Amino acid sequence: MSTKKLDEKTILDAAAEEFAEKGFSGARVDEIARRAGINKAMLYYRIGDKEELYRRVILRGQKGMHDAMLKAIEATHTAPETVAAMLAVVAENATENRLTPSIMLREIAGNGKTLPDEGLQGMRKLMDTISSMVTMGVEEGSFRSVDPVTLQFLVTGAVFTLSLTAEMRRRLSPEKPGPVTPSEIAEALGDIICNGIVRR
Amino acid sequence: MSTKKLDEKTILDAAAEEFAEKGFSGARVDEIARRAGINKAMLYYRIGDKEELYRRVILRGQKGMHDAMLKAIEATHTAPETVAAMLAVVAENATENRLTPSIMLREIAGNGKTLPDEGLQGMRKLMDTISSMVTMGVEEGSFRSVDPVTLQFLVTGAVFTLSLTAEMRRRLSPEKPGPVTPSEIAEALGDIICNGIVRR
DNA sequence: TATAATTAACCAAACGGTTAGACTAAATAG
């Protein structure tokens, strides 16, 4: 028989959904167990307590996003290309897997107080990757000498909020919801970030 | 005697801090009472239950930010001026009063599920104000025809995340924390948003 | 004294976490 009865992935997926929807304090361990279709005691047997569950889920999500970003970036050659690729992959990832952006926004809102150390490092790694891309663009001569940190937050803040609100916006104003698909989001942002809004 | 012994403001301030730090689920009613220096039963006597507390705190915060924004905007004449003024006032407001950005990011993270209806409308009002500013700029001829919704989230996403992470960034990398004061944040963002990052 | 303000003490429900044991499949012994 090849199918393992209970996959860790199933548990982490369930936990990810619950944490993304309700945050750490709002998430209920019983509900995670229910979603995973197992008994609560099984969570503790397989993974550990609520904090460990949270930690595992964060690390997995961050790693997924960072890996996807690196992979997309390494195929590009010029800085503007890199920006486009990065926006695309972050938007894609943030849309299909709401967890990481959701957690990061919540942690930002709460000053990172519930974020485990490794999660903070992961956040930093994500930011550093963006930062180095800016530096590259500046050195390469295609970018103005903008502050990397500002750009980091411009990109992540906008992509995350746009991705997470896509459904909400579609629901609230179906006639002009703004960009909703990952590619729409990436394209719209790329345009403004690269060229600005002022006519010239 | 003019000083009322117990101000509603004291209670709402205490609640705002607690909600901003821990979100709705994480916030503890006992802790809010403690911060306000009163007995917990007093909260229920004066305001109501936890949800009502949350509602009041949100409405007050949103109104404060929106009023400040309108006031700053009405003194401007050209669209770029308006953008600068709006960035300045939002950054200022978000820095000194973390509640509104913190709540809005959390609500975005949770798909607005705990946000009361009036809070959703307030969010929309904030967005509409930004949106109309864009439209004005486009009609006036000083802005390219960018998507207003994208710009809304570009502005709010970036200002909120930058404001909320200011302390964190200063702590994590004191040598290059990026923009930390409201004016630094507004200026840095204004530059990129208006002119873009691509050299021309 | 009547009314408003305030609190200590309390309560039921919800919650995170544990436990003792049931079930199963494989390994081992007779």
Add this chain to the structure above:
DNA sequence: CTATTTAGTCTAACCGTTTGGTTAATTATA
């Protein structure tokens, strides 16, 4: 080949604590 032990998997039921919310009584005020 069968009986017995072993090890891993899984759960119902339970436990102590925390939490939002209430109440009954007390104090201040007019």
